[in-house]
Amino acid sequence: MKILLISPASGKWRRVGRRRLFNGRTFRFSMLPLLMVARLSPEDSDIRLIDEQVEDTPLDETFDVVGITCMTATVPRAFELCRHFRQRHIPVVLGGFFPTLNPQPALEHCDAVVIGPAIEAWPRLLEDLKAGRLQRQYRGNPNGKIPALLPRHLLNRQKYSTVNSVYATMGCRNRCKFCSISAVYHAHHYQRPLEEVIEEISSFKTRFFMFVDDNLTQDRDYSMTLLRRLVPLRKKWVTQASIEIAEDPVLLDLLKKAGCVGLFVGLESFNEKNLSQHEKEFSRPARYKKIADTFHRHGIFVQAGMIFGFEEDDVHVFESTLTMLEQVGIDVIQAAIMTPLPGTPLYEEMKPRILDTNWEHYDYRHAVFQPRRMTAEQLQAGADWVIRKYYSPWRILKRTLRWLTAPCGLSHFIYPFVLNWAYYGRMKTFGISGFNPAVRQDCVPAAYRLKTVSLIEQK
């Protein structure tokens, strides 16, 4: 069976990987969804895997089936590809976050959707297709067995920071209203059998790898056992976890021994009211400095996910956040604009305030709704401004000096250093600039005025 698997990309993301400079390589670390689909296909399949960030889809070739992975921001491009291949009478299947949370709209554009993981669903779908009885919906089993040793040779390694990413757990028990992870996994946390995970990691030829887990340490017993098994492998890795683990010295020591060098933590906001409105009371801003110091003492850098556009955010939030980030000593930030993703509770709540229904803009980089205490343009400009300021070469240099003089700094500074410059590069590629709306309240530059008009027109 000839199978084409596509990870779509559009706008500035498309072919970004072909640029010589600032090509987003640091951020391309995983094609796990499609690698898993490939691994779950029959052994004699002829599989082509296309990542549109680095290569073009072979639109004129013939395949028995096309599978497309699809998150909200890539929906328009995914639908375009669906149209193209279906016109050529090639069946198209959509899987991933968008079709899982919104199967009906997805089904209007494709032949079948896979809801949830491909495990058990994809092999069944291919059998049905072969037998000429393709159904419209297939549901994966998150507890099903995932074969280890994914076909990573299908990827062009040069184009990725690492192709060695893996997951041990799926989902998260927290019910943050804006998060599609908790919506997709119904606030469950699934764990893979340890043997499978260790087999996969042991097969990596590189020392560095990534866990793409949403919250690796949420189940303490499971993660303690996993970490103990990782110690003798002498690897270095990064992952995502909840800040509470900074208050668990035993787990923290083991994280360090197991080779963890960096953690992505969702701080989201420094305003407690914002966090409690989003069922995130467990995060308490007053503790952040102590928490960051604790991670640093263990040689773990901290990448903070920050979100702008909460109900309590006004034009002053940008400057105060920037100051706090410096005071707390955060090493890297991912500054996002609050985005009501279809299928999340936040989307239902925000529906009357949505200004922009172009899904391509649902990439955490666009103000797509009317914020409560400022305009959409101010939100956009302020979030852009924070990125520009935080990733100014001068501030990166200051942080570099801090890393070099910190405990464990010398051996670990390379990770945040590379990430900081990668974010700087992304800022240049995407032309992110912005301004502080608290200072220029009555002056909205032309670029932002135009944006407002287009936001309203698209409605």
Ligand code: B12
């Ligand atoms: C690695 C990653 C990326 C990688 C690669 C993505 C890829 N296509 O492989 C890169 C860096 C490119 C990326 C980019 C973006 N990402 Co991203 N990414 C992730 C991350 C951290 C891990 C994905 C992963 O490997 N998961 C493990 C696999 C095994 O699970 P899975 O993705 O659910 O896949 C299973 C099923 O969904 C299903 N499935 C998926 N696709 C398909 C396709 C077919 C045909 C079938 C049958 C089944 C199937 O089977 C898979 C195996 O069981 C997730 C968070 C997460 N935990 O998933 C975010 C996540 C998917 N990304 C997200 C976002 C928003 C983005 C961006 C839009 C913006 C951003 N700031 O990063 C950009 C998009 C760029 C663009 N416009 O092109 C959101 C999506 C939210 C949503 N509802 O749309 C997520 C959920 C992060 C989050 N917490 O909000 N991302």
